[in-house]
Amino acid sequence: MAGSSFGVLFRVTTWGESHGPAVGAVVEGCPAGLELSREDIQQDLDRRRPGLLPSASPRREEDQVEILSGIFEGKTTGTPIALVIFNRDQRSGEYEELRDIFRPGQGDYTYFQKYGLRDHRGGGRSSARETAARVAAGAVAGKIIARAGIEVLGYTRALGGIEIPPDTLANIPLNRESIRQNTLLCPDEKTATRMEEALREARTAGDSLGGIVEIIIRGCPPGLGEPVFQKIDADLAFALMSIGSVKAVEIGGGFALAHMKGSEANDQMNRNGFLSNHTGGILGGITTGQDILLRVGCKPIPSISLPQRTIDQAGNERVITLEGRHDVSSLPRIVPVCEAMSKIVLADHLQRQRTARWISE
Amino acid sequence: MAGSSFGVLFRVTTWGESHGPAVGAVVEGCPAGLELSREDIQQDLDRRRPGLLPSASPRREEDQVEILSGIFEGKTTGTPIALVIFNRDQRSGEYEELRDIFRPGQGDYTYFQKYGLRDHRGGGRSSARETAARVAAGAVAGKIIARAGIEVLGYTRALGGIEIPPDTLANIPLNRESIRQNTLLCPDEKTATRMEEALREARTAGDSLGGIVEIIIRGCPPGLGEPVFQKIDADLAFALMSIGSVKAVEIGGGFALAHMKGSEANDQMNRNGFLSNHTGGILGGITTGQDILLRVGCKPIPSISLPQRTIDQAGNERVITLEGRHDVSSLPRIVPVCEAMSKIVLADHLQRQRTARWISE
């Protein structure tokens, strides 16, 4: 059934397959009167581009977004914004030998089980290529939340088992500049160097790596989130867990809170606000006005060049070796995707909150 | 706006406040012809009852569910099932002194920020009491998934910093009997004894504890879950993160996968199926047919008897000491709530999957 839409008031629908003619998004519910240009969106898309990233395949993916509706004379009109990114590099022939084989760790087997058929070319709909549409839609959301003074910052906290040491993390500035100083989006240069080394090793070995992304949301007003199911943490967890590689999500202290006492975990207050932020900026599913802190665990890219055991559609045992242009890790390219999903949730909840009280009018 | 509903085809709406006259749920989309009795639902509710749990307050909460619609002569009719649990123990007077104070770690501050007013009695809508309605609705979902051969099992894996040792866990049977042998729902008796000790100590100290719940879903057919946003792992993460105490969710290997290589993380296959289950039974957001494995991190109960700094609605600094009937930990009472939320997601996706292919008719 319908499952490619997300959001209630600010609503994103994505479409498109890895090797189809295009991928795209329809953004509904963007309020009217917002300045929005193609460049606003392209800029976010460019951050997803492999470029010379040590983690990325040499495949060129020059994603150029086009706006087909919803903007008039530089402003949103309140009607659906259709975004399309045509595929430039569509060599699907190279997937021919994979037509009947289920690649380990991919959605091949499950899509076939679900639908009885599948588009085998590069994962079809389950490809990471779909995330380009998310990033494009997230750029629209970004314009809304920027107006409300909210900033969403994602960075690479761990990659291939190498993590920024906690005491280093406590002492470095986390801002747009410190994060974007290197292509890995890791705010600590020393750690970034070690991560690059790990990526090189994995590439040489034909293997792949996972990692941890951290998201910091600053400037969020209190009051966003709906009791009791549509809590903003539930929506953020949903949004992030819907990204292909993601297998774990923590808010604030996350799993560490499970081992703390109430007297340690509770964020006490004085007249100046909260005295700590273990809760990650969300209480009872509603924002407190503090920074929202999210941690996202990403599994290694499943496409590796090492031989793997699998089966084909007829049930025959096969050994598969995936040659070709694969990223070594979903990080750092997944960072703007995590940011985009967070932005969409925030834009949606900002809009929802405008209807929460009657007396505010 | 509307935020107390959950699910698409199998849809649950809950209502009710901690100290209002009742809490309840409306279950829409339950297929017709299913045998369902009050006892089916009461049985799950009883598992949420404090009883003599060492973690629970001595407050009696004899939740008796009533079915007000949707059942005729012992079978579901396809129309909404209204469930209500009247409050028997409604002493809201004892909250009078908390009328203007924000309790640390609770939704008091955020509800007030959101709505400009709040029901201060026991947390109002943000109270854990609302989860009784989730458990009741989950029991209806349980009937559907049982018909499809699916079993959902939750247990206490960690509590107050005490965790079942990994090698113990590898060697004990995980089933309904082993889990329910003690009131803590911990399948290892030795660990359970230590957890009970920790609970006693925390109670004496006026403090509280967090813990980790693990959910195992057995017998789930392949093919459940929708690309690309409404992945079944995204829906499960949403469902679990919407429970008050939950601050972290992992699927399968979870955060550990972030530190693995692709060659280690990928679940390879032979003709008999998968050779491992790091992915936790879900690939590309769709079930593989393997066990689904979920891990849920719960923060400590925020209500503690130790003095805490906070402010009141006028912004004055206050010190608060919460006397009275509080649980020491949300575990094990949260276990059936996690099970209920998982069951609702599964029932919804089972129904969705019936519409995925046309050729199957």
Place this chain on the structure above:
Amino acid sequence: MAGSSFGVLFRVTTWGESHGPAVGAVVEGCPAGLELSREDIQQDLDRRRPGLLPSASPRREEDQVEILSGIFEGKTTGTPIALVIFNRDQRSGEYEELRDIFRPGQGDYTYFQKYGLRDHRGGGRSSARETAARVAAGAVAGKIIARAGIEVLGYTRALGGIEIPPDTLANIPLNRESIRQNTLLCPDEKTATRMEEALREARTAGDSLGGIVEIIIRGCPPGLGEPVFQKIDADLAFALMSIGSVKAVEIGGGFALAHMKGSEANDQMNRNGFLSNHTGGILGGITTGQDILLRVGCKPIPSISLPQRTIDQAGNERVITLEGRHDVSSLPRIVPVCEAMSKIVLADHLQRQRTARWISE
């Protein structure tokens, strides 16, 4: 699947069967801070009460509503408002002989076709009794729209083939007082007397009558309604057509516009506003600020005492004679139901419109 909910931001879910223990509604998305009492709701319900209406059966239906959640100290809290009306008069035994028979003109046959089983007692879920829950929910919506200065007025325009003559209609005042001066809610006394006579005749003959309800919505601000599917006229048509007896809906000039020329139908403007209102207050699916005019065609009540041919569940031919307590017409009792459905649509669109522009903040 789920089908008993209605609305997006202001959302109503009803439940309950004719002869079950209760009917009820859950109202989600009511903004916080609105004064709301049981009496506000009861008042609307009382207007649905048969009383001494010449069209009504002598059965007493003293519907007493209870508010189970969502109100605190006389104000809405922003959380779901649960409303319940317990059935006082539940003599289902009298339906025993109808257990296997499909009553002509009722939902008996179709519910059985849909679900494979049905609650035969008084129509079960398809009974007009469910509309009590709509009226209760509509009263909540009524509080919201009253704050915005909107008034919804319904009246009986035709009954049993007797219609208020057009030139009479053009010359009588249409307001709360003129409409409620008689029990038929017909603002012309002369016509009302003739309608009463028709009702008496039909009752004597064991037959039933249909009629036409007109709804006038005054004080609605311009700008409500969403392009392109969720037009406010589409939502109003949906809302009204979802009432059991309704088989036709017109907006403004309605079918008469189909026979007009553009030069006659277009509502021209000068600096003081529109020069006519053929469009019924809605252009392009969005309100103009003029009165919204709706006309609703209601079929006769299907329950009649005259013998009718039908079949039973086994397919045997039967002749059925429905003795007992039936209304002779759904009018005027359907008038507050039509008003309630209109109010719910307006409350929902008022809330939606608060999110339409960003620049308005």
Place this chain on the structure above:
Amino acid sequence: MAGSSFGVLFRVTTWGESHGPAVGAVVEGCPAGLELSREDIQQDLDRRRPGLLPSASPRREEDQVEILSGIFEGKTTGTPIALVIFNRDQRSGEYEELRDIFRPGQGDYTYFQKYGLRDHRGGGRSSARETAARVAAGAVAGKIIARAGIEVLGYTRALGGIEIPPDTLANIPLNRESIRQNTLLCPDEKTATRMEEALREARTAGDSLGGIVEIIIRGCPPGLGEPVFQKIDADLAFALMSIGSVKAVEIGGGFALAHMKGSEANDQMNRNGFLSNHTGGILGGITTGQDILLRVGCKPIPSISLPQRTIDQAGNERVITLEGRHDVSSLPRIVPVCEAMSKIVLADHLQRQRTARWISE
């Protein structure tokens, strides 16, 4: 907010403005395994083309649809189907003089009231051009319902005050051939000739005409439709009323039923089925298995060449004369749009019904 989507399981989102680069639709929830080609869709679009219709403007609109996703090797994959129709004829300059003026009978005034700005070029989002996307999406729905044996037939019943006489209508065959024998989609040749004459006169006079479309749905299985709000008649009324020109919808006997007695209106049954079809194939909001009958009243096209009084955005009084390429009537071009909307509702409800019973598996 989001308002350009429609349907629950089979869900259509349209986007695009009259004079933007393209219009399009995303179709979610189409089951996998359905054969679908570009030609299937183009064929329906061609029926919407003005061609040499006496009612149409000479403007050429060669709508060519492209499928950008969701189809693989000629079959649907279960993922979103993106359809796009690029605009070939985009002379927006000619609208420059209308930039600040509200055309009578159009959405100009209300869009401006809603959003504070508007795309003035040819109505922007409110243009009838958007219906091309509906027709394209409806063609996908058409493939689903055809598999289930359902046929949707629309025809022109009245145009410019000229209606097929009832006794003629009772004696002519209503099928694809009889309807498509003339460009007006009027199954009676004599009436069609008179309608053409009326169209010619109106064109000469610079005026426009309305009309009535009738829809017959054959072969629909019983059981489609959801109690109590999402009745299939409510969804059909919503779908049809969401088309720009439509101001009235009747099901079956419609308004005529309001003047009948129960003994006349009830459709009695014998062992061979129903003895009449006043209810139009729907009882209690659920299909009976009989033909579904719908009647749709369309107002005249608002664009006329006669001078009309109006105001501009600054509130100044203006007289407007719309020269140029306007259709004289929305009929017959609206007929395939009405068919498309009906098909979408049916496809959605067919999918919903697959989940209604558990015992059917």
